[in-house]
Amino acid sequence: MKLHNTLSREVEKFEPIDARLVRIYSCGPTVYDHIHIGNLSSFIFADTLRRVVMASGYKVKHVMNFTDVDDKTIRRSQEKYADLAPIEVLMKLTSEYSGVFLDDMKAVGNNVDAIDFVKATDSIDSMRTLIKELHEAGFAYVADDGIYFSIDKYRKSGKKYGQLTEITASSTSEARIQNDEYDKESVHDFALWKKQKTNEPAWPFELDGQDLAGRPGWHIECSAMSSGALGQPFDIHTGGVDLMFPHHENEIAQSTATKDDPTYAKYFAHNEHLLIDGNKMSKSLDNFYTLEDIRQKGFDPLAFRLLVLQAHYRKQAHFTWDNLEAAQNRLFNLYTFADLKHQPNAMSDVIEEQAYEGYEKFIDGQITDLGNDLDTPIALSSLSTYTRHIASKGYRQGIQAFLEALDRLYGLELSTRPDITDEQKQVIAERDKAKSDGDWQKSDELRDQLTDQGIGLRDTSKGAIWSRLRTR
RNA sequence: GGCGCCUUGGCGGAGCGGUUACGCGGAGGUCUGCAAAACCUUAUAGGCCAGUUCGACUCUGGUAGGCGCCUCCA
Secondary structure, eight states, X not given: OEEEETTTTEEEEOOOSSTTOEEEEEOOOBTTSOOBHHHHHHHHHHHHHHHHHHHTTOOEEEEEEEBOSSXXXXXXXXXXXXXXXXXXXXXXXXXXXXXXXHHHHHHTTOOGGGEEEEEGGGOHHHHHHHHHHHHHTTSEEEETTEEEEOHHHHHHTTOOSOSSSOOOGGGSOHHHHHTOOSOOSSTTOEEEEEEOOTTOOOBOOEETTEEOOEEEOHHHHHHHHHHHHHOSSEEEEEEEGGGIIIIIHHHHHHHHTTOSOOOSEEEEEEEOOXXXXXXXXXXXXXXXXXXXXXXXXXXXXXXXXXXXXXXXXXXOEEEOHHHHHHHHHHHHHXXXXXXXXXXXXXXXXXXXXXXXXXXHHHHHHHHHHHHBTOOHHHHHHHHHHHHHHHHHHOBOTTHHHHHHHHHHHHOOOOTTOOOOOHHHHHHHHHHHHHHHTTOHHHHHHHHHHHHHTTEEEEEETTEEEEEEOOOO
């Protein structure tokens, strides 16, 4: 398979560090609130990447973190629950929203069972260890409000700061310098550890006999958790394009400063933003939606998944309700196709007929398409064409396995569509009889009865075929 | 200002130097006792100006517009 690597800015052949196990790290959510659908699209990308790597024949270890301690989680937890100790309210808030996050993940078809989740607050120890190593090696210095990483030192050690983006002195905005309120030596330097302020949760930390009780910086969390869970270097690091700088750049610097090998992750895969009204969704602009908004408008969360998969992950996609409706119609068409598996009437008489290529060969083609830097739009395009063929020609033996294979690739839950009830089947049988008796009135009554239950019928030369009616 | 990306038919959204993307929506039709959300067929493109080429939506240069990052951020 091939994958675009931000390190080279090219689509590269994917060659794992160790072919026995591909190790993927995805920057996860900050669990202080509902995530918005832009965040969700990023996780749909990460989930799909893992599916494609697995379909290409690899075993995968996929790790995602929960950022459960940072400015936002602390602030929000204290706004929400004022009466408890700082650490307790933090845990209360973050465990609540971790649960909400996992529910959202499942709802949009991301396989959370295939991901190892790591909480930042469970990894404080390895963060302290890493910071101490950096300090001993001279890459970190203690300031009044915390411990900082020295980019100057890192550069002087011979490694490149700016592997993902071009970082130059002139690329830093004036505003950035003027608004700089931290007590650090140089503009780009970033906090590894922040000393406790009043009423903040804190973890003990001693360095050279100084009491530096406080909490980790954002970047160090990912460095510690990724190498803790996956070792270093690992294969693929994913995240949104906005994380390239400074977050991923800083992760690289922290994680490689004391190492001989300058490689932190072999591949960096970044997804583009989901735009709304032509702009990036953000909490500050208040122009975002959550999955709850999508549900409230009567849409299937999986329609959102399909909307995301219809566009290439490295291109900005546009979210509108019209687009979501189109995606939902497309999804329901796939469901109508999947529902045929319950209906012998929709099966082809001529099993050997090669009117369309076999299921296995088609799936191989899908994997090839998806393996081409996750070309989901092209793969879905051929899927549409293929399912249309099958729907018109009649399916063959093995459709259930076929649907399961599609689900492994796309997570659209095609293989688990339920059959109609026995009572409904009985009504169809009675209508068949009424029809053959020429009793059109009774036949139409029975058909209306099913319509009320959300089941539509169409008559074919082999008999009636049902489909679920659109609810929206 | 620095770095990067994008501009396709009614909407969304792809690949490709010469042949249908695909989806939704629209139009026409088929099967039917009627009907159909099912199937079939179909129309509508490639910001603008040059260049390369036998030939460009696809390559090159310019230009206009848009977006992202440079600060927490998927």
